[in-house]
Amino acid sequence: MHSTHVPLAVAVERVDEEDAQTDHGDGTLRAGRYRRHIGPMVWASCIFGFSLALYGSYYYTTYTQALQVAAHLDLAQNADVSDRWRDRTRDFDEEVDVSEKFLLLKAKRRRLVQWATGNVLEVSCGTGRNLELYDLRPYDAQEKGGYGRSRRTRITSITFNDQSDVMIERAEAKFDALEAQRPEAQRFNGRVNFLVGDAGIKGVIPRPAGGYDTIVQTMGVCSMADAPAFLRHLGELCRQPGEQSEWLPPEADDGRGGKILLLEHGRSYYSWLNRLLDNGAKMHANHYGCWWNKDVGDVVSQSGLVVDRVRRYNFGTTYEYVLRPAQGRQTDD
Numbered sequence: 526m527h528s529t530h531v532p533l534a535v536a537v538e539r540v541d542e543e544d545a546q547t548d549h550g551d552g553t554l555r556a557g558r559y560r561r562h563i564g565p566m567v568w569a570s571c572i573f574g575f576s577l578a579l580y581g582s583y584y585y586t587t588y589t590q591a592l593q594v595a596a597h598l599d600l601a602q603n604a605d606v607s608d609r610w611r612d613r614t615r616d617f618d619e620e621v622d623v624s625e626k627f628l629l630l631k632a633k634r635r636r637l638v639q640w641a642t643g644n645v646l647e648v649s650c651g652t653g654r655n656l657e658l659y660d661l662r663p664y665d666a667q668e669k670g671g672y673g674r675s676r677r678t679r680i681t682s683i684t685f686n687d688q689s690d691v692m693i694e695r696a697e698a699k700f701d702a703l704e705a706q707r708p709e710a711q712r713f714n715g716r717v718n719f720l721v722g723d724a725g726i727k728g729v730i731p732r733p734a735g736g737y738d739t740i741v742q743t744m745g746v747c748s749m750a751d752a753p754a755f756l757r758h759l760g761e762l763c764r765q766p767g768e769q770s771e772w773l774p775p776e777a778d779d780g781r782g783g784k785i786l787l788l789e790h791g792r793s794y795y796s797w798l799n800r801l802l803d804n805g806a807k808m809h810a811n812h813y814g815c816w817w818n819k820d821v822g823d824v825v826s827q828s829g830l831v832v833d834r835v836r837r838y839n840f841g842t843t844y845e846y847v848l849r850p851a852q853g854r855q856t857d858d
């Protein structure tokens with residue numbers, strides 16, 4: 526610290542002396558001003574720099590120690606670590622809030638779920654981080670209150686699923702609290718279900734007549750041991766190409782079936798970042814119950830679903846997909 530701030534402090538004094546020599550009339554005034562305004566800034570920068578260096582080295586030491594401990598864990602890549610989500614003592618929202626803000630994920634979640642229409646299923650919903658982002662206001666034919674979605678874009682029913690009962694309890698409490706805050710006329714008037722169970726197992730989530738129009742899955746592929754099979758099953762739960770929609774008028778149905786909206790995190794475009802993800806993967810999976818180094822593009826192509834749209838953000842580590850069921854797939858009705 527000494528070697529950093531002493532020369533800067535001296536530099537300030539020199540400026541004062543030069544001013545005093547060149548302009549005797551107002552030199553004292555200016556020197557006083559420099560002392561008041563530049564001095565504290567230099568000190569503040571030094572303290573800030575020192576704290577940052579201290580925090581950085583503390584973080585680096587803790588991180589490398591945790592990596593060494595994790596190296597001895599008996600965890601194969603993509604092993605099932607989803608039991609971490611059953612821990613009642615943890616506040617999962619608080620744990621991910623900072624990183625989600627840093628990666629601007631809320632805006633991406635909002636944009637994705639606003640494409641949800643008709644019979645909606647959100648699988649592996651966790652604590653319900655997307656809940657507040659759905660537009661669940663009821664259809665209002667006369668648009669009296671200036672709210673309400675059109676007949677074609679409204680959500681008619683919504684089912685939230687997670688295999689952890691702890692997560693479903695939290696999501697349900699969040700949903701009730703959000704609805705209670707809304708004026709009565711703007712509360713959701715469709716059917717709402719909360720369903721505990723492994724969404725990858727056939728029959729756990731019953732397929733409604735005509736299938737789901739929209740299936741939402743955010744940050745869940747990282748937690749699935751067999752993610753391609755999981756996505757394939759979501760394709761079966763979706764309305765199939767050519768299948769009649771329960772609620773859309775035939776002229777508004779493009780005949781391509783329902784859609785699967787995916788927001789995921791995984792491998793980057795860059796090998797230096799992938800090395801960091803690979804090195805920390807076991808440690809992260811053991812604590813957070815998710816493998817952050819999966820190649821989501823690979824998972825999607827193995828699922829056989831049709832890619833309608835794909836976008837990547839945050840050095841390629843955030844994946845946004847709109848997927849459709851493939852033609853001719855069997856459903857598990």
Ligand SMILES: C[S@@+](CC[C@H](N)C(=O)[O-])C[C@H]1O[C@@H](n2cnc3c(N)ncnc32)[C@H](O)[C@@H]1O
Pocket residue numbers: 607610648649650651652653654686687688689692722723724725742743744745747748749815
């Ligand atoms: C990383 S969290 C994501 C939570 C939430 N979707 C979000 O965006 O914040 C992963 C969640 O997937 C759930 N999960 C993992 N495997 C599952 C499965 N086979 N069926 C249903 N939920 C599952 C976990 O219980 C956990 O709540």
